[in-house]
Amino acid sequence: MNDFFQILNEYQGVFWDGFWVTIQLCLIVWITGISQGIILSIIAYKVPIPFFYIFQLLTLLIISVPFLITLYWFYYPFQALIGRNFSPFVTAAFTLSFINTFLVYQVLISSLRNFPNQIADTASVCGLSSIDVLRKIKIPIILRKSIPGIVMLQIFILQTSIFSGAISVQEIFKKAQLINSEVQQPVTIYSAMAVFFIFLCFPIYLLSIYYNQKYTKELAEK
Amino acid sequence: MIIRINNISKAYGTINVLSNISLEISQGRFYTLLGPNGSGKSTLLRCIAKVDSIDTGSIKFNLSDGPKSEVNRHSESLWPDVTIVFQHFVLFPHLNIKQNILLPLKSRYRENYSEIFEKTISDFQFEHLLQKMPWEISVGQRQLVAIARAISLRPRVLLLDEISSALDNLNAKKIALLLKDAVLNGTTIIMVTHSINFAKYCADEYFVITDGSIVEKNLIQQIDNPKSEFLKKSITENKYLI
Numbered sequence: 001m002n003d004f005f006q007i008l009n010e011y012q013g014v015f016w017d018g019f020w021v022t023i024q025l026c027l028i029v030w031i032t033g034i035s036q037g038i039i040l041s042i043i044a045y046k047v048p049i050p051f052f053y054i055f056q057l058l059t060l061l062i063i064s065v066p067f068l069i070t071l072y073w074f075y076y077p078f079q080a081l082i083g084r085n086f087s088p089f090v091t092a093a094f095t096l097s098f099i100n101t102f103l104v105y106q107v108l109i110s111s112l113r114n115f116p117n118q119i120a121d122t123a124s125v126c127g128l129s130s131i132d133v134l135r136k137i138k139i140p141i142i143l144r145k146s147i148p149g150i151v152m153l154q155i156f157i158l159q160t161s162i163f164s165g166a167i168s169v170q171e172i173f174k175k176a177q178l179i180n181s182e183v184q185q186p187v188t189i190y191s192a193m194a195v196f197f198i199f200l201c202f203p204i205y206l207l208s209i210y211y212n213q214k215y216t217k218e219l220a221e222k
Numbered sequence: 223m224i225i226r227i228n229n230i231s232k233a234y235g236t237i238n239v240l241s242n243i244s245l246e247i248s249q250g251r252f253y254t255l256l257g258p259n260g261s262g263k264s265t266l267l268r269c270i271a272k273v274d275s276i277d278t279g280s281i282k283f284n285l286s287d288g289p290k291s292e293v294n295r296h297s298e299s300l301w302p303d304v305t306i307v308f309q310h311f312v313l314f315p316h317l318n319i320k321q322n323i324l325l326p327l328k329s330r331y332r333e334n335y336s337e338i339f340e341k342t343i344s345d346f347q348f349e350h351l352l353q354k355m356p357w358e359i360s361v362g363q364r365q366l367v368a369i370a371r372a373i374s375l376r377p378r379v380l381l382l383d384e385i386s387s388a389l390d391n392l393n394a395k396k397i398a399l400l401l402k403d404a405v406l407n408g409t410t411i412i413m414v415t416h417s418i419n420f421a422k423y424c425a426d427e428y429f430v431i432t433d434g435s436i437v438e439k440n441l442i443q444q445i446d447n448p449k450s451e452f453l454k455k456s457i458t459e460n461k462y463l464i
């Protein structure tokens with residue numbers, strides 16, 4: 001236990017640096033991925049069916065490739081191909097957003113496509129304008145159905161972000177490995193990492209479960 | 223004449239669901255639509271409500287005469303002057319009962335919606351349901367709320383798709399009286415039902431539809447002398463167990 005606090009104290013600055021990089025990376029990826037996912041699903045919902053199938057196929061192909069491979073692909077071949085160099089951080093942020101976009105898309109498009117039309121019809125025949133049907137009926141219901149799934153995905157993205165250490169992004173896990181190579185205290189350091197992620201993920205999991213239970217009940221009428 | 227249905231047809235793929243249906247619906251009358259499962263009753267109501275499209279023919283409304291209320295109109299929309307209570311999925315699942323009723327009311331009546339709301343709540347005795355979510359009340363109660371919501375909008379034409387199927391006798395009677403009251407105030411009702419007793423109790427006239435065609439129409443007093451096979455079997459052989 002003493003070791004633990006000693007290491008934490010001694011390498012405080014390094015941990016903070018790593019933590020800060022991880023948080024920056026995740027914030028960028030959460031925000032861009034979710035907004036792009038929303039836009040993509042709206043486009044895929046509006047386009048004619050054949051295009052929608054193309055989107056679906058593309059999504060399946062993209063999420064079939066393991067993250068590390070996609071990351072390396074964007075880091076080496078892709079940058080060579082377009083003849084430009086991006087920093088590891090930018091590359092990791094780009095790759096993670098790219099994947100997050102398609103994951104969020106997948107969740108949203110299924111709520112959009114499976115939306116029970118009769119509910120929207122009921123709202124229309126009750127005299128709500130089409131804008132109100134969208135604002136007060138469709139969007140709130142779709143959000144309630146999708147939020148728990150999207151929150152879960154954001155935890156997954158947070159955890160996947162540690163792979164970006166592989167292209168030397170100085171995120172928290174990379175820093176932990178560096179410290180370990182100096183002090184050789186794997187038990188302490190990796191336990192600290194575990195605790196760190198539990199602290200970060202646990203509240204989000206609880207939130208997701210809460211929303212899931214609340215909204216599953218609310219939408220149980222179907 | 224408030225609705226003139228002129229020779230309409232509708233097909234899903236190669237199957238004709240409605241074939242050459244013509245009907246004239248008078249203002250302030252209560253019609254009931256009878257027929258076996260899958261005969262096209264719901265489809266006909268959905269077409270009249272303009273929720274579904276028709277392939278050929280025309281449906282014309284004459285909403286210009288008769289009582290007029292101070293209401294918001296969204297462009298040229300018929301709704302909710304013409305409105306429908308569906309067979310399923312009748313409430314907004316994310317809103318409580320109070321909001322379920324208030325949301326359309328507020329959109330139709332800018333000012334005096336709270337009066338109408340209060341009247342609806344006391345007519346239907348919903349005081350204890352207001353704060354509940356749709357999943358917290360029974361199927362029959364959900365149907366009652368949907369009917370209350372539709373009546374509160376004071377539509378000119380009210381289309382009802384099997385609303386009595388989940389109601390107990392007392393509630394069915396209560397609803398029947400409220401519906402008759404609406405008719406007395408000028409509303410025109412077309413109601414699909416499988417219960418001949420309920421039809422007899424409420425309606426002025428009946429139609430029978432089988433395989434997408436109207437095979438019989440008459441005053442409700444004549445329903446005990448049916449012409450169509452379906453009604454004959456239903457009544458004389460007592461096929462209606464419910």
Ligand SMILES: Nc1ncnc2c1ncn2[C@@H]1O[C@H](COP(=O)(O)OP(=O)(O)OP(=O)(O)O)[C@@H](O)[C@H]1O
Binds near residue numbers: 234257
């Ligand atoms: N969306 C649809 N796509 C294809 N066929 C449909 C669709 N909706 C209805 N049908 C067909 O149209 C026919 C009439 O259906 P409808 O729902 O109008 O019957 P109904 O008289 O209301 O029956 P019920 O008493 O069981 O409610 C049925 O044979 C049904 O299979």
Ligand SMILES: [Mg+2]
Binds near residue numbers: 263264265309383
């Ligand atoms: Mg039906």
